[in-house]
Amino acid sequence: PTAELLTIAQTVDLTQPEIYQRVQENLLLNLSFWANIALAGGAILLFVYLGRDIEDPRSQLIFVSTLMVPLVSLSSYLGLASGLTISFLEMPSGHALAGEAVLTMWGRYLTWALSTPMILLALGLLAGSNLTKLFTVIVMDIGMCITGLAAALTTSSYGLRWVWYLVSCAFFVVVLYVLLVEWPEDADRAGTTEIFGTLKTLTVVLWFGYPIFWALGAEGFAVIDVATTSWGYSLLDIGAKYVFAFLLLRWVAAHEGTIGDLTTSRTGSAAAV
């Protein structure tokens, strides 16, 4: 059978060993999981090394938060590689693959709810955000991931899959607003404009790729196959997590003082945490 057929089944009642077997047989898909597991392992070691001498508590918090990203990622991809967080779901009528059981990597959407808030916490601390904005951006982001999960798991109605998708997009708009409008002003005051600007652009551009892949992949219009979609997400992950984290941590390690000053000079900011 071709790689495409391995991601489509006659029945949704596949056991975990059967799902695992199919992942094993789809070399491209399996490779996208293990490449990311290896990358996460390497990143964890590198980040611990980069952060070894940081003493300022706020800078340490940025480090811990950023370190959580590869830790969550490793667990997320392990869930997929083992077949634990993959299901075959029968697509509702109206969908391009209606009536067929399609491999759905729902573990991705679940673990984004844990990894993306860490990225935003680190960015917000860098920008000198207050607690209100931090809270807002993080809960909206979790809302985006969970409703994205709901979109992927809904099998009762094709239309409702897209309703969930739109709800998720609405949460995403709030995240974008804070990133593009609120935090740049805070970063100006905090003296972190340049690095914040770079990371903001990287984040906004790459994060847009996720809803696009969702819409084009098997969850949405099914114009690209499951393995290609999976590689798409994996490549976006590399930029949105690892390039992001590396640039951030390298900067923080070199400018601990700038972050530390925020703690003492700006009362009422998230420095309180």
Ligand code: RET
């Ligand atoms: C979904 C589908 C529904 C609409 C929207 C989405 C956005 C997802 C995003 C994910 C970002 C993930 C990252 C992971 C790194 O660990 C859920 C795909 C708006 C923006 C950065």
